[in-house]
Amino acid sequence: MHIDESTVKRAVHTIQMLAVDAVEKANSGHPGAPMGLASITFEIFTRHLRYDPKDPSWPDRDRFVLSAGHASMLLYSLLHLAGYDLSLDELKRFRQLGSRTPGHPEVHLTPGVEVTTGPLGQGISTAVGMAAALKMMEARFAGKGDVATARVFGIASDGDLMEGVSAEASSLAGHLGLSNLVFFYDDNRITIDGKTDLAFSEDVGKRYESYGWFVQSIDGHDHAQIRAALDAAVAEPRRPSLIVARTTIGYGSPGKANSAKAHGEPLGAKEVEATKKAIGWPTEPTFLVPDDVRAIFTTRQAEGQKAHETWKQAMRDLEQKDAEAAALYRRLVARDVPENLFDELVKAAPRKDAATRQHAGVIEQRAAALVPSLVGGSADLNPSTKTYIEGSPAIQKGAFDGRNIHFGVREHAMGAFVNGLALAGGFIPFGSTFLVFADYMRPAIRMAALSELHSVFVFTHDSVFLGEDGPTHQPIEHLWSLRLIPNVDVVRPADSLECAAAWAHALLRRSGPTALALTRQKVPELPRPEGFDPKVMLRGGYVLADSTTNPPAVVIIATGSEVGLAMEAKKILEAEGDRVRVVSMPCLEQFQRQDQAYREEVLPPGTPRVVIEAGVTAPWRALVGERGLVIGRDDFGASAPDKDLAKAFGFTADVVAGKIRVMRRA
Template sequence: MSSSLDQLCVNTIRTLSMDAVQKANSGHPGMPMGMADVSYILWTKFLKHNPKNPNWADRDRFILSAGHGSMLIYSLLHLTGYDVSLEDIKNFRQMGSITAGHPESHLTPGVEMTTGPLGQGFATGVGMAMAEHFLAGKFNKPNAHIVDHYTYAIVSDGDLMEGISHEAASLAGHLKLGKMIYLYDANSISIDGSTDLAFTEDPVKRFESYGWHVQEIDGHNHEQIESAIQSAKAETSKPSIVICRTHIGFGSPNKQDSASSHGSPLGEEEIRLTKENLGWVSDEPFFIPEEALAVYRGEVEKGAKSEADWNALFDSYSKQHAELAALFTQWINRELPSNLEELLPVFEADAKGVASRGASGTVLNALKDGVSNLFGGSADLEGSVKTNLKDEGRFVLDGPTGRNVHYGVREHGMAAALNGMALHGGMIPYGGTFFVFTDYCRPSIRLAGLMQTPSIYVMTHDSIGLGEDGPTHQPVEHLASLRAMPNVLVLRPGDANEVSHAWKVAIEHSTGPSIIVLTRQNIPTFERNDANSASLTAKGAYVLADSDKETPDAILMGSGSEVHLAMEAKAKLAEKGLDVRVVSMPCWELFEQQDADYIESVLPTAVTNRVSIEAGSTFGWQRWIGNTGIAIGIDTFGESAPYEELYQHFGITSDRAVEAVLQQAK
């Protein structure tokens, strides 16, 4: 079934993995040992990649969704010639090492995405396959397929148990993503023991019902592995899953097929016995036979040739399709129009105003031609969250170049797919749902922050202002909780023009995700001038309406739909002889990035009479209002009633803001 050299190559993965976990005294050796055969065949016979250029545009994408088995991918990366040294392998899970406990895409060359939370890799890969399908439809020409690659993933029993895998698998089958091939490590072991404890479904029937191409093989039989991947590649109208029946901890005399090899080192004596059982050639830890290394390092030459062939193809393509080639390069490099700000709609001052969700829809459609790789949809809420790009078609349903996606009621899967598209490159993806359902999107948003991935999440119905749907849909704690998440921009614009510039910020932001938080109810559109230009949204906070005094009597601050309440309070306080400043704070994270002089110019330390007003949790506002300031908000769940009544009931009013200022002025 395989040559002695093949077995030497496979066992090199096994021994490197068990040695690294043992040295770290931490990790998961069993999965890399069990999937060594499958990964060896995939990486040396099928995977199109260039170890010396991990970011080559037309490479195949490989995801280790079972990220706990990270030594599998680290072994493969080192052996095939990526910039992952043997010293890096020896420093597995140590401070400052690029071989972290779970693979991190921003840290390690060749790692396509950060995995670890099970199911995330499975779902993110769907987004990568969507990106490949869209870009291929946009740019490929007969005899010039410049976008022609696969998304591969190794997934585990745990991935398939997680709920997100159901959403993602259903979506992938519906979209008929034929260039997506998942290799399922079906070893029937999880941390608690046999998967029979909790997981007894039939994966063949499950994935066939989703519309997938399904095969079941012996995951240690090289002929079956190779044949299954070839069959999967031949199926172009369905995603494929190959159920690989494997033995976790393969070769370990006492720990194979047991939970004890899942998440703990084998132990020095068991490693000795395992190497003996495998017929290993050396007792030296981290030993790599030259014959095996030569096989793996053959990927360097193969990869260089694959990229060179593609470069030649693209050069020919550029001569025949110059405009498309230039556009492809712009998209892949995330180059934006130089006149992006000129594309933004400008909204006239209007006391009645517009819901910021409606303004967002207007902005998207104003940008769609100039930023032609904007691509988005919603979780069955298109009419409510205003994400539709007019006349741009529906992805797959109207063809591969449709720019509107119907994700169905799959918020969790949608959020991960956005990350996959952003990681793939060439697209600026966004997805919309109600703000309260960030609870379903949170794991993907958090990973986007960690991976520095520029996904855009459009979240509407942002407060008790949504009204009668009641507390199940009223997100009172969500602003505070998302502001606590590192490397995430939370943008809550205070009027339509701030919405325009919030979109500009999100599109230009390339090192992390952005969440644009929008209202259901109308809010006024403010008068603008150079001093309070909506372009100042990019600074996170700015003076919307100033005091005539050098030192204001007080500062009123807020975000989103409550900024106009601060403006109303300013007028009422003027009648009482107090001259106050109003500060709009659409994005705390951006404001925190400004220099000390700018922050002082907006929030002078001399002014301690401060009031914040926001229809959400007051948690965190003390940072801006100080210990003596007053935060107006809602620290309970909401109620079901018209939104005007709710604002009165919970005391989120201009009158309450006036009282708070007067209370501090005594």
Template sequence: MPTRRQCANAIRALAIDAIEKSKSGHPGAPLGMADMAEALWRHGFKHNPANPHWYDRDRFVLSNGHASMLLYAVLHLTGYDLGMDDIRNFRQLGSKTPGHPEFGETPGVDMTTGPLGQGISTAVGMALAERLLAAEFNRPGHTVVDHHTYVFLGDGCLMEGVSHEACSLAATWKLGKLIALYDSNGISIDGKIDGWFTENVAGRYAAYGWQVVGPIDGHDADALDKALAEARADETRPSLIICRTHIGFGSEKADSASCHGSPLGDDVAAAAKKALSWDAPAFTIPDDIAAAWDARRAGAEAEAQWRAAMDAYRAAYPDLAAAFERRMSGALPADWSAVAARMIQGAREAGESIATRVASKKALESLVPALPELMGGSADLSGSVGTKTSSSTLFDPDSATGNYLAYGVREFGMSTVMNGLSLHGGFIPYAGTFMVFSDYAKNALRLAALMGIRAVWVFTHDSIGVGEDGPTHQPVEQVPGLRLMPGMDVWRPCDTVETAVAWKCALESAHRPSCLSLSRQNLPFVRRNDAQVEAVARGGYVLRDCQGTPELILMATGSEMGITLDAAEQLRLKGRKVRVVSMPCCERFDAQDKDYRNSVLTPGVRARIAVEAAAADYWRKYVGLDGAVVGMETFGASAPGKVLAEKFGFTAEHIVSVAEALLR
């Protein structure tokens, strides 16, 4: 029977081999954290390598994602569908072992990591999901939700401010099944951290309300076992286990930044293996060590026991079991189509000229009671952004009940928690703040898009229409910036109907996050026929047309649609043939087939004008070299909204003058 150190050294050997073959990678952290990984994954980690999507598995997040070969080695050794050829292809095009862990690319990877701090912060959302589901679905004698969320993180993760935002919430929410193992090695890329990271981490986490265990020797198996047992025993406080380790353990470069982000080199790698008493050939695991790591049989038995418990639960509580399984599968309720249709029809019949932030709240009044998986929230702006409804109940940390989260002023942390809720399953998170503050959350939105998960951000106060608050609160570049993000749908609806359709499409987009860009000011209601209402979901459509081929196409979104329609009417009265196109979601429009896109933006119509109170350049792909954009070229200013509209040219009269210049 191999020793535990020999089992840990299997991780180290595979990391060395893969990084040397790739000629790139980060060997220091896998070498330093291998004993931590052995203690967790071989002693108490609940998973089934044959089914990486088992609902009640423990979740694992490698927050310091540059240590990816640690995770790939563990997944290979425990029996996931990650063969030795995949290990050999580390960091190569199309491999299942990319440079940083990527959700959806590698079986067993529970989230994409690499941007430091986001792993631990997203794990807070995963642990919250587990606690909420356990409270909602478990019954006496029937426990179907009962697992932990484990995180490995390093000094860099704790330097990032988002770790503060989310970890503070984790203690407030009493997430006792969140356990973080801190790889405290005192080294980052620039060298020894005592010149820039001297805070008392234990004191910081104790102040949050976490249980702090250690510091312990992160290379001592017995100390790790004891620390993990202590962490698991406290079910009311999240736990931080401080593990003192040596980066690059076993190599000549240990305890130095030189082993952080570069291969060890042939000679140092060979010497490290010798120091670790590892004499197996490259990419080879001795049979006894492979057998000691193999978790397939134990994992299958663990899942089989859970499935038996699930069968008994289903027999005793069939409705609850069906609801649980539906939500974990990501499917919307059976009556979803009817719910969405009523919401949209209600907006049409009401015909209200209101702010789209208010229209969004009205949509949520229909959606929240119909979809128990919706978990709302706001970054301390519930009343302003309209995310809290009459059916919203604030989360109670004592009972773990509620469907609304008060995140406080934590836009980034809020967004990482949303990602964690979505990744765990059982919830569709939505939350709001002002559009200008989307910049604080941007990197979490980017990871959501990269992972292809369902979450909805409600960004209000989306233009210079904010008015007197001035340029610090008037988004100019944010909306086009979000549109440039691959995999993200950005909706900027112009009225209540488009807002309702935006919500429908966002909730149906199971593998794509969405942003709603909403107005503070009231906007006019626009009449549409049935075909036009249906076409809203295509992202762009003809809202008003002329007889025959148009000589001018006006396109607009959101709060500028009203003045664009007014300009079109003025031009029509002057004998001009004008088409007005509404573009509430450019990403969905761009995804339509060519024939449809050409039917809306007819080729050959050279006179095109786009109107949006945001940075102008994004629209040039639609208007072409001969077209024009009525947009923002500067920041805004502090003044009433109507004054700003006049100053920056967002009036029907200005649009008409631009059109007439193009048509000369």
């Protein structure tokens, strides 16, 4: 599509001024970056990005990721012009309650937004995972037609590339040779505090060259240079691309261009008027979109719809030529999970004493056989996390048909990469490491929860009972630090059957991320009463062993490795004539979703409650009440074998029974 330069200039001014007017109307926002990046994004959207705004979820569309999420009005302006369901009225409601134009882009809220961005570094790091997912889809259907050809374009800011997570992810992207990933670096040399050289003086281009990226440097306002760089980046067959674009923040503003004042505050009415006059733009009406500019995007929309139709024909051809491959494509895109998954995983559960990481590893193999979408890896810990999918290779440069991913010692990047796999579609991804290192992943886990992503995080070595590695590796607050993130389900299974339920929960839950917490140490296989229905485990909490005579006089609630301890304490107390119920609570969040009648059936109101979990105690007090008892740890543990720690810390049946006895007499 040829566009004369005067129309290009008007289109760029339209993008700029829509952003300026929206920020001014809201009296809040970041006008400078959209003003500086309008030329780059215009070229991306009108020359290379394949999209169909009438079907934003078209699987083979190209993705655009605005990692610099503070420049959200840039993206909203483009999405409006491109024809997505984002009206001019929504632009006028920027940053207002209930609008589809929040301060930072949110993937589940606004059509055309591919990634929730804002925390710097997360966007480009998630984009790396998206690009890998698209490569993995491409590899599965290579030679079968052009059904998986999508690419990822994006823009990152100084702040994105200062954050460590982007360094980890970019290093991995270069190692994998993600040639379908093209990012611009907005080198405007301005941050909130002032000029970037206050704290940032490295050569970003050389750094990315060392990662294995194809690096170009351009003037980010010169359309000829932008086009040439984009063409070269798209044609690069072996490496991801970084285009270092020297731009001016607040470009076109006479009084605030190239200053920190243009970054995070409105220009102000006088400066808006001065800017519009300086670039030859009408001061009224605001939110102006000239007809010839809208026509550019209408034409581009038609081109995108044509590309979409071409893809549909390719899918029809695939159906005729290779029905099995077409069926696999549909299963992957749907992230299909068989209806009998839970039953099959229960059958696969080893009924023996073992660490739950071992049980979960065995069950994961059966899950992988049933769910072709399941992919993932570990942060250099496969021998410990037991998560390597057998019978499949790991992805590597030039070979993306595997189901395993070696993340290296990069927990920060792994979390974002997993989210990118989930966002790209086609896969249910997991990443695994020790629970204590969830701290490194917390921003990505929070983003997964906010974005309602089907991400799975497998954490092993889940308590002080990992033993000799000591306090640096012994998680104390981590179970609750994850539970406190809204929309994260934390599942801590107690034995092989609960591990089956844990994996089933993680694979069936599509509305947010699931974290599995698994033991290093061996735990007993728990006895179940006659007629036990395994499906009750999927309710998050259930009666594992009831009192010999009802009603119970005390309820012991436990999770994971402490459930076996609760059962032993029950034996001691019942031998003394007490009436004790043991409730296993593998997933508190799921239990709290149950109806009140079920919750009260499991935890009778007024019956004294005890919680046993080898971690911080304070949050559990809301469940046990003032007269209840919480047995846990509120320090950082110690370095010793797990059995010595259990004895030293009072996690033995006789000590637990004694504490319950004292509570009952109080």
